[in-house]
Amino acid sequence: MTVTRGRSASGTGSTLHVSRSAERVLSLLETVVVGGAVGLTEAASETGIPVSTALRHLRVLTGRGYLVRDDLGRYSVGPSFVRIALAAFQSGPYARLTAAAQPALHRLAEVTEESAYLAVRDGSEAVYIATVESRRAIRHVGWVGKSVPIEGTAVGEALATAASRPGQAPVPFFNTGAIEPDVTAVVASVHGMRGVVGAISVLGPAERMVGDRLDFTAEAVVDAAAKTSLALSPR
Amino acid sequence: MTVTRGRSASGTGSTLHVSRSAERVLSLLETVVVGGAVGLTEAASETGIPVSTALRHLRVLTGRGYLVRDDLGRYSVGPSFVRIALAAFQSGPYARLTAAAQPALHRLAEVTEESAYLAVRDGSEAVYIATVESRRAIRHVGWVGKSVPIEGTAVGEALATAASRPGQAPVPFFNTGAIEPDVTAVVASVHGMRGVVGAISVLGPAERMVGDRLDFTAEAVVDAAAKTSLALSPR
């Protein structure tokens, strides 16, 4: 009857102690935040953490106000997390970038009549952190907070490119259907004091973005990126 | 300064095992996110965690991309955290609230010519989660993400008040100088399906908000709150 559960933890007797519970708490937080209202069992299975352990961790998070439980016992984002999240935009390193890009994004969305996005790099991915939407009925929406691979995308190219010389006009990057079919992206890099710090994209339906229209869009994107770079580090 | 002195659950030889490292990692995350660029020693002393331990935890956070280190070794918000933060606004329980309040906040800021805010409750505090700023030169700004006590503030009263009957007109709450001298607040509760879910405030310089102007503002705030409640749970 003594069910000797496999020894596990074999392999290299690693001497590196990297907080396991910390990792797990963060996994759970992430799972709940992106997943909306999730129950204990779901959160546990999603993260691969035993339920009893997951429960304990979730309690830490709710205790801090990072998560809240609804009347069905499911977990959702709590007010404390929202507070932190908001603070991240005000004091974080992206505050300046976002503020600097805002006017350019507005003008870009206006003149191109497509949705304009601002993206930053996150390891091997790119994350869209701000947008100004097109006002047309058919438009690209909802990619703020979304992350896409660096590899094989136009944003990725723009973010991975080596910093060009200051004053040198940026190059536009193009792609169609890398993430979603029928979506065309036109992107240019934003340069800070130390290399590429972000990218400005225009995303729209592929059938609309062709010929002269595409050329015009590319010009506008390059211009917006240049203006943003200038706003970041005026000389 | 709001360093929650860890310890917790002392006294009786508690058999409750509440993840210590988890608590600490979250403290550190919070400290860095609100504090901007902080060094190891600073983060450690701020949270009361020994430096070597703090370093280990901060490594977990940077490893996950929640934090990044600048070239001076200081920690700041990372792209992964920004991604999560953005997701919190899209899928979180406050997404509906914020969306429902947006038009009302705009109109409110326009007609009162003062900054309009949306706040939710966080334990014994209130957190401002959205704003539309006044367009006047002297205006109230920068309170998004800020938290104030429930006790002794107008927002607090509005959030702590018992749910009024549906259809019943909300009551305005007033306060001057509770948090900052010379700032007057006019607030009304937003009602959801189960009680008070938020509050709408107008904040402005005390000397401007008097007499007829104040009455008018109160009316506008009450109206905005009612409209938001209606948008949340139409009948």
Next chain:
DNA sequence: AAGGACATTTCAGTATATGAAACATAGTGG
């Protein structure tokens, strides 16, 4: 060169997190 401030590594001890299993509590359907 000496000193200070800060980041990093080491290491032994044990506090502390872990997870299987038992228990509790709905909700479901036959």
Next chain:
DNA sequence: CCACTATGTTTCATATACTGAAATGTCCTT
């Protein structure tokens, strides 16, 4: 009505994974 499943909660013996003082390394200042 009761068995049955799904989900949340508590317990507790175990050793793992975390802790933190001190030593070391690195950079900057005087």
